[in-house]
Amino acid sequence: MRYSPLWTCYQNEAKLTEFAGWMLPAQFGGLTLEHEAVRHRAGLFDISHMGQIELQGSAVWEYLNALVPTDILHLPPGQARYTVLLNAAGGIIDDLIVYAHDREHATLIVNAACTAKNAAWLRQHLPPEVAIEPVSQALLAVQGPQATALWQTLTPDTLAGIPRFGHGTVSTPWGRVWVARTGYTGEDGWEIRAAPAVGQALWRALVAAGVTPCGLVARDVLRLEAGLHLYGQDMDETVTPLEAGLGWLVDWDKGDFLGRSALLAQKAQGVARKLVGLVGTGRRIFRPGYPVQAQGQTVGRITSGTLSLSLGRPIALAYVAVPWTPLGTSLTVQVREQALPATVVKRTFYSRRA
Amino acid sequence: MALTYPPELHYTATHEYVALTDDGAVVGITAFAVEELGDITYVELPQVGRRFNRGERLGTLESVKAVADVYAPVSGVVTAVHEALVDAPERIAGDPYGEGWLVKMQLTQPEELQELLTAAAYQAQVGG
Numbered sequence: 140m141r142y143s144p145l146w147t148c149y150q151n152e153a154k155l156t157e158f159a160g161w162m163l164p165a166q167f168g169g170l171t172l173e174h175e176a177v178r179h180r181a182g183l184f185d186i187s188h189m190g191q192i193e194l195q196g197s198a199v200w201e202y203l204n205a206l207v208p209t210d211i212l213h214l215p216p217g218q219a220r221y222t223v224l225l226n227a228a229g230g231i232i233d234d235l236i237v238y239a240h241d242r243e244h245a246t247l248i249v250n251a252a253c254t255a256k257n258a259a260w261l262r263q264h265l266p267p268e269v270a271i272e273p274v275s276q277a278l279l280a281v282q283g284p285q286a287t288a289l290w291q292t293l294t295p296d297t298l299a300g301i302p303r304f305g306h307g308t309v310s311t312p313w314g315r316v317w318v319a320r321t322g323y324t325g326e327d328g329w330e331i332r333a334a335p336a337v338g339q340a341l342w343r344a345l346v347a348a349g350v351t352p353c354g355l356v357a358r359d360v361l362r363l364e365a366g367l368h369l370y371g372q373d374m375d376e377t378v379t380p381l382e383a384g385l386g387w388l389v390d391w392d393k394g395d396f397l398g399r400s401a402l403l404a405q406k407a408q409g410v411a412r413k414l415v416g417l418v419g420t421g422r423r424i425f426r427p428g429y430p431v432q433a434q435g436q437t438v439g440r441i442t443s444g445t446l447s448l449s450l451g452r453p454i455a456l457a458y459v460a461v462p463w464t465p466l467g468t469s470l471t472v473q474v475r476e477q478a479l480p481a482t483v484v485k486r487t488f489y490s491r492r493a
Numbered sequence: 494m495a496l497t498y499p500p501e502l503h504y505t506a507t508h509e510y511v512a513l514t515d516d517g518a519v520v521g522i523t524a525f526a527v528e529e530l531g532d533i534t535y536v537e538l539p540q541v542g543r544r545f546n547r548g549e550r551l552g553t554l555e556s557v558k559a560v561a562d563v564y565a566p567v568s569g570v571v572t573a574v575h576e577a578l579v580d581a582p583e584r585i586a587g588d589p590y591g592e593g594w595l596v597k598m599q600l601t602q603p604e605e606l607q608e609l610l611t612a613a614a615y616q617a618q619v620g621g
Contacts, residue, residue, distance in 0.1 A: 154528075170532045170557055171583075356531060356557060422535040422582075424555055445557055446534045475553075475560075 143187035144277040144335030148342040153354060159251035161188040164354040174448045176351035177324050177361055181283035181290075183342065183350040184358055186323075186330065189278055190254030192247040192261070196269035199243055206264055207237075208380060208402065210393035214239040219304045219319055222388050223380055224260065225398035229405065230376035231383065233257050234368060236321055238306050248278075248330075250370045264397070277338025281350055282328030282361075284491070289348045290318075290329055293341070298329070313340040323358065325365025326491055360445045363454060366416065366486035372427055373414060373442045373456050381405055382458070384414045384486060412439065413464045416486035419453035422446060423474050425481065430473045431457050438463045441472065449489045456486060496524040496619075499590055503606055504615035509566040510590065511609060514597075517572055521594045522554070522563060522585070525619045530556040533582040538574040538595060545569060545598075547605055552595060554582070567605045569598035 141161045153164035164185060167173060176182045194203060204212045209222035216239050224232040233253040238246040249257050254273060261271050281290050291298050296309040298318075306319035314337050322328040333341055346352060359369070368374055374383040379402060381389070389402060419425060425444035430437045439459030447454045455472070463470060468483040498504065503511040508526035512519040527533070535555035545551055545565035552563045574596050578584055585593035600606075610618065 154531075165558075166531060360557060422555075424534065424557065424560075426560070 141188070143185050144275075145185045145187055145279070145338055145342050148339055149185070149352060152352070156355060158355055159188060161251060163188060164352070166354040166356050167352040170356050170360065171448060173351060173353040173357035174360055177283045177326055177353060177357065178449060179284065181281055181286040181328075181350045182324070182353040182357070183345050184280040184282065184353050185342070186278045186280050187275070187338070188251040190247075190249040190251060190257065191274045191276065191278070191332070192249060192254070192258060193272040193274055194245045194247065194261070194265070194269055195243055195272070197243055199245055199269050200239075202265050202269055203237070203245060204393070205396050206261075208389040208396055208398065210390040211237055211239075212393070216241050217305055217307055219306055219321060221304075223385065224257065225380070225396070225402075226376060227398055227401065229379040229381075229398040229401035231370070231374045231378060231380065231385075232260055232376060234370050234374070234385075236319075238319060252371060276332050277335050277341075279331045279333070279338060279341060279345070280322055280324075280328060281331065281345060282322045282324040282326045284327060286326065286328040286350075289345065289350050290331075292348050293344055303327075311337070311341065312344075313337040316341070323365075323367055324361040325367070325489055326361075359443075360448060363443050363445050363456070364447050364449050364489035366456075366488055368414075368456070369443055378414075378458070379405055379410075382410050382412055382414065410461060412458045412460050414442070414456055414486070415439075415459050415464050416484045416488060417441075417455045417457055417470065417472065417481040418450070418484045418488065419455070419472065419479055419481045421453065421479065423453060423477070423479060425453055425455035425457075425472045425474065425479075431459055431481070432471045432473060432478065433463050433468075438470070447488055453481075454488045455481070459483070496528060498523065498525075498612040498616050500612045502590065502612060503566070503609035504612065505564070505566045505609055506618065507564050508619075509563060511566045511606065512590070512594075513606075517597055517599045518567065518569065519594045520551070520566060520596050520598060521589055523615070523619075524589050526561065527586050527589050527593075529559075530554060530561055531558050532556055533585050536578045536582045536585070536595075538576070538579070539571050541571050541574060543571050544601070545571070547602070554585075563595060565598075566609060567598070567600055568602040569600040571596050572599050573597040
């Protein structure tokens with residue numbers, strides 16, 4: 140079992156859970172309170188379990204570009220992109236955010252459970268002149284409509300100058316830290332990387348500034364409301380970006396990349412199933428593995444589901460056979476002994492006010 | 494916050510409690526169960542008049558984290574159900590031994606009570 144460098148900040152205040160080999164906070168003040176804080180003010184998450192991989196070397200961007208479907212060849216320093224690593228069959232090895240520092244240095248932030256797999260994959264597919272270094276610093280996420288204002292109280296640098304999916308370094312009373320305007324909640328917010336002692340000081344200062352500590356339970360509800368995929372549930376190596384609703388990540392004109400021919404063939408043939416959003420009535424949650432049915436036949440399965448606190452209704456992601464995927468299609472979800480109605484909707488269940 | 498287990502109640506290994514009253518018994522779930530489930534989002538309760546054997550599924554609770562069945566801690570007939578919880582399941586968490594009661598039962602095998610756990614035994618089991 141691994142413990143976050145921020146463990147000491149909350150070990151007596153959180154209900155804990157095991158996740159991807161780490162002991163992490165599941166809940167602090169309660170789901171409703173934490174969710175409300177992120178949607179209306181600001182919440183603080185320990186995301187130190189996420190994998191951090193540094194890639195350095197000349198031509199690092201040419202090599203990395205060949206392993207993802209998104210055109211990142213000319214990603215400017217200070218910017219980041221969401222994309223996926225694909226295998227030769229077009230299956231998703233992991234989803235990640237790639238950050239450009241300069242022409243010879245990229246950072247990848249990946250899923251905790253996939254860190255070792257990704258590092259091995261990169262070693263296998265990048266030439267020896269690209270140095271691959273997994274690092275483990277403290278990672279904090281500050282998310283919510285007041286995240287920028289509250290985080291700004293701790294740095295003299297102007298955060299407003301960093302756009303969504305931008306990143307850079309800023310000063311704090313405890314030293315310089317790396318910040319990115321990214322997140323997994325559907326709100327404006329920041330992810331901050333710091334040495335362990337600095338991360339601890341930042342955690343305490345952010346809590347003192349009024350940011351609400353939040354756990355993994357709230358994080359899962361928030362990301363699902365925002366229609367954000369969870370690797371290992373909503374996608375894995377057996378599905379392609381075209382099936383997973385991530386076709387927008389594929390830049391067909393960028394030139395060759397690993398998995399491109401498989402994706403082209405699938406595109407020509409048409410996908411047989413797609414990840415769709417479902418919304419139900421009542422309060423019962425559509426949980427992973429529950430069958431999705433149409434005309435008495437099973438046509439799909441739930442991959443993630445929760446009761447949306449923002450909408451007050453059950454929401455879910457499911458892989459569903461293609462004739463049943465258009466928006467507005469009426470389906471049922473088998474919730475134990477009951478078949479409950481569900482409607483296909485856009486996967487972005489919740490969008491923040493602009 | 495320390496979880497409490499009132500000494501006058503009877504407990505099951507599956508986290509239900511029985512509180513004896515003048516005219517029967519009140520059944521609910523323990524503070525430990527509430528803490529484990531987290532915010533409760535859905536409650537399904539039986540109909541008044543239904544007869545249960547000890548150990549039969551009496552109802553279902555759901556939270557964002559989990560689905561939990563509630564089992565009849567003793568055999569009996571349901572004389573009342575706490576309907577208000579259906580629209581306000583969060584009321585269980587605030588007061589599981591009071592305002593959070595689930596059903597009232599008329600016991601048909603009162604001797605079964607002797608097989609339930611004391612507060613101390615239950616607390617030892619859940620590591621309280």
